[in-house]
Amino acid sequence: MRKTNLLIALLAAMVLMLAACGSNDEASTEPTKKESTETAEAEGQEEAAAAGEEGPAYPMTVSPTVAVSEGRDGSSTSFEDVEFESMPEKIVVFDYGFLDTLDALGVEGIVGVAKDTSLPAHLEKYASDEYKSIGSLKEPLLEDIAEMAPDVIFISGRQSAFYEELKEIAPVVFVGTSQDDYWNTFLSSVDLAAKMFGKEAEAEEYTAKFDSALEEVKALAGTYETSLVTMYNEGKLSGFASNSNFGYIYNIYGFKPVTEDIESSSHGSNFGFEAILEFNPQVLFVIDRTAAIGGESNIDADMENDIIKKTDAYKNGKIVYLDGPLWYLSGGGLQSELAKIEEVLAELK
Known part of the structure; x- marks a missing residue:
């Protein structure tokens, strides 16, 4: 009788142990909330990469297209690299060429443009009330720009005199071209826009159009x-x-x-x-x-x-x-x- 009771007790203990082990195994395979989030993010990144939609890598250091701008009065302005923790969402643009590039690449988030100077015909859509005026190419409206609280301000040579004042409002990136190396600095500005806003594929597709056009104009020249x-x-x-x-x-x-x-x-x-x-x-x-x-x-x-x-x-x-x-x-x-x-x-x- 005592042996039977002991056997029953041992069998009961083994059942409990097996149940506990099964429970532990299930717990070890159940992902934590953090693990689930990381897995979802990784899968999302893989899907985005497969679809060609991988976003730009931030933090990002952005260099000016020209390090120093020389004024007609003999003055000069040195431009600094800018560190961005995340992609700018509210964009102010003075330079029409860079505005043109952002427009061609489909970059969103432009809130202010230089509307007090005649906009080129192909950029007339930025004359609408959807975009606020930041002044003219030579006379920025500093207070108005500050009220917009932009994440970045893109400038070129005509705004060089206001560089330090604009820097007090938001990070300023020089995207103008160089007189001595116009074409390469233009291409640098395109590369800058593409990297900052994750538009490399769009930029490559657009610049490919230049190959045949330049070949034709060179033959004509x-x-x-x-x-x-x-x-x-x-x-x-x-x-x-x-x-x-x-x-x-x-x-x-x-x-x-x-x-x-x-x-x-x-x-x-x-x-x-x-x-x-x-x-x-x-x-x-x-x-x-x-x-x-x-x-x-x-x-x-x-x-x-x-x-x-x-x-x-x-x-x-x-x-x-x-x-x-x-x-x-x-x-x-x-x-x-x-x-x-x-x-x-x-x-x-």
Whole structure:
């Protein structure tokens, strides 16, 4: 009897032990809340990566496209790297070229633009009340910008004088182009936008359009022996060399400059009509700055005078009037740079 009772007790103890082990096994395989969250995040990242939607990696250090900007008055401004803990959600943009790029890439979160300067035609949607005004390209509305509480402010050369004041409001990133290396600094600004906002795939797709366009314009440029880039401003002309703001017409598009004896300047050097006749380029490019800044332009009457009519460019119908707002105000953007090439092709083909 005692043996039977002992056997029953032992069997009961074994049953309890097996039940406890089973319970422990189940508990060890049940994920904790933290583990579930981490697993879901990992799976989400894998799915996003597979769909080409992987977001940018933050924290991120962003460098300016140009380290130092030289003012026309001899002053200079040095721009700093900026550390971002997360992707900016409220964006203020002064530079029209960078606004153009953000627009082309489909970046959301733009809250303020420089609406007090004439917006380029392809950026007219930013004139709506959906976007607040941050002033003009040369006169920021500092208090208004502060009220917007932006996460980032993108500037270029025209706002350099306000760099320190803008930094007190929000992180400031310089995204302008360099006169000495325009094309590469433009591409740097595109790369910057793509990395900051997770738009690398979109940027690659868009920049691929430049390959065929540049190949075509280079082939066209090779059919002319000489060219000259000028800018019209209220009846006066400025000339540009290959190391100037518009030097990419020579360096990237492939047009041969009629002369390199032109002073390097952001607005070009004074260039009279007589000088144009003396150099006598086969192609004469004219950028209408007067129209770009909203003035009344008499470019046709002023340019087609008795002196210019003696040039080969005039005789052969190769005076190319380039769109002022596009070339003077909104360059340095994905859409505008492609539009420039297309304009040259359309005018000379």
